[in-house]
Amino acid sequence: MPSLKVSVIGLLFLSIILSIYSLSVSKNIRVRTNATASSRPDAFMEGVVATTINQQGHLSLTLETPKMFHYAHNDTMDIETPHVTLYSNSPEPWVIDSLTGQTTQGSDYIVFRGNVVIHHAEDSSHPETFIRTQVLNLSSQDQIATTPEPITLTQPSLTIAGIGLSANLNTGMIHLLSNARGEYVPN
Secondary structure, three states: OHHHHHHHHHHHHHHHHHHHHHHHHHHHHHHHHHHHHHOOOOEEEEEEEEEEEOOOOOEEEEEEEEEEEEEOOOOEEEEEOOEEEEOOOOOOOEEEEOOEEEEEOOOOEEEEEEEEEEEEOOOOOOOOEEEEEEEEEEEOOOOEEEEEEEEEEEEOOEEEEEEEEEEEOOOOEEEEEEEEEEEEOOO
16 A cells, blocks of 8 residues: 555656646736737738838938838837838938838837948939948938948049938038048049
8 A cells, every 4th residue: 555655646646746837827828919919010011112201391211121010019010121212301312222121109210220321312412322341220200311231422523431420401411420431533
C-alpha cells in the first residue's frame, strides 16, 4: 500500500506541475495574440489620392499612394511609395517622394523614409532644386521639412552636402544645419 500512496501523490504532484505550466503557456499565448492583433492594420486603402484644402479654400496638399494601412492602436498610417505635392506661395509646388511614409494626426505630420527626394521646379523666384536624404519629417500645416540626416541639395551649377536640414517650403528658405560643403560649377 505505501507504494500506491507514493504513486498517487506523485501523480497528483505531476498534475499540479502540468496545470501550472499549461496556465502559464496559455497566458503567454493570449498576451502574444493581443500584441499581434494590436499591431495589425484595422483598415487599408489602395489607389489613394487624398487632397487637403486650407482655410482660404486653396489646394494645400495632395497625397498619392498605391497602398495605405491604418493602425487603430496608435492612430497612424503606413504609406507605400508616397508622392506628396505641397502647394505654397510659390507658383510651382514642392514634390516629395520616398520608399515609405508614416502619418500621425491625419496628414498633419508625415515621416518619409528611404531615398527621399524633394523637388521644386524653377519659377520666377527660385531655381530648380532637388534635395535628397534618407529620412524627412514634414509638418504639412506649417510646410516645415526637417531632417537630422545627411542631405544633398542640387541646383543648376551648385551641389551642397551637409548634415541636417530645416526648410520652410512655403517661403523656400532652406537652412543646412551642419557640415555644409558646396561645389559651384558654372555652366
